[in-house]
Amino acid sequence: MPGRLQVRPLDEGDAEACGALLAARHRADRARLPHLEPALEDPGAAAEAVRHLLGRPGAGGAAAVRDGRIAGFCIGLRLAFSAADFASQFLPLRSAVVPVAGHAVASGEDATEVYRLLYASLAAAWVRDGVLVHRVHTVTGDREVEEAWVSLGFGRATTAGTRETVRPVDGAAATDIRVDQATPEDFAAVRRLSRELAAHHQGPPMFWPPVIEAGAALDGFLQASLAGPVPTFLAWQGDAAVGMQLFLVPGFTPEHVRQDQRLYLFEGVVSAAARGGGVGTAMLRASMAWAAANGYELCTLHWASGNYLGAPFWLGHGFVPVEHTMERRIDERALWGRAEPGHTG
Template structure:
């Protein structure tokens, strides 16, 4: 590989970076048809990158080989969640994220070397400013870029997975269960099942923070009460002998990445089965009930996020039709570097 130089991303680099994004998107769509067609067009990709560059908390760099663009990376800083935001509590404070369409390396260049140089440039500033949690997303199957970030100490943390089709779930049996849609009066039930999901994520080996403390109750109740008032966001609870034992909830907007085809897509927001009721078919029955609702509403696919370390969740979702389309890779820096270097 020719020696490349690293410098700040300039507006004159947009066309070259957009071509890299569009080319990668066309290649990735051969594996994942759910990716939106729009970004196969370099003009659309340019508009996306231009918006990211204009964002207030964005840092970016390019790798150049003479007049040729060898690669680029754009990261966005997040200081922390508002204290009254339930979903915001799930975000890691003082973190930086690079989206799957916010980085790329041109063919013919060593992706390991180019990503290393780009990350070295950007991470120095992030660490100096106290941003120690870094994430980068890659499309599943892009082994070249995934290996480059693995080589920099990143590990797979979250999968964005898609179930193509909303057909019945194999082996689902709702015998002995009463599955009902939640109404406004069920906010307390929804809150308790969400708390169960939170404690699950706090457990080993996930160790993911979740707002489950009593001081979060009012915030959580307000969040779930608002969800129950919105049309098109059903929350299904499974009862056994009158006791709630599981939950599956959906959001019509949700957190599906914007570079995926949102038409005909429903987002599965929460899925949890009480630990004492697991391995009894409750999860499959709830998912089957939810897919029946989705079919009736005209949805064609379902998307969710699942932690790679989720010892029960990931195997369940992948065994019931969900397939990974995108991975979030993460790295946590040792914060002692801030004072050890005199920062």
């Protein structure tokens, strides 16, 4: 008869055991998704990834133990930045995230049972400190793990997808445009298209917040990207820039994707009036040809799961989902009463 699951804080001494669980999970993930990093299948490398996470600022971890062995673990990071920070455009201000290498469950264990206890332990400290937005990164296609987080109130926020750059880009491409690499002089056009992309995400059903305070940081980021070594492509219809694809290396490529192939498509947008006419397809054809010719075998990007234009476009053009960001927002009334006299919780 197996003993009961017990949860305790995770420490450096658990790194080897957690690494073994993570490596085993990653092996199974990689059997479904060949674009993932091979090195993480090695328990030593996975243990190093666990150690690295535990050493990051704001990190806290929990281990679920059954009969003296680790049945699962979870490491969360508290994110701290100001509204004026570039990151606030894309991430909730006061939030905690469990990265993709920050959780795994032993085979034979019930993922829902294990994650429920681990999350309860981590979330207790987060909510106590007013951190009410919680995120977890899961690898696509693992229904058991996804079910565990859904049962805890998490829903899908964004998806990362990866494609092989040499794959043909199917679909009808616009023929009345030219696609050029942007220069720093094109900043105004790039900024306008980037703002149009943000406006699209602020609409239904995504409803991303318009973070006015982050505007200057975003402009600085775009300027630095234009001056950097990785290109931004613009689609021109006569004198008008009608589309943009801005690339970064490594950008925000998830850490479980092949480490030697981290070309990242940060922003891809076509002006509202030009959408549906093959501009996006023409741009992707040009940018993927550039990528393949420059030694980039893979390209990765994120899209908002609810993006009714982006999701079908990328999925229809060869991007294979590799990671979901799942999010839960705790009702702020959970904090009510904490300062009341006599409250002992």
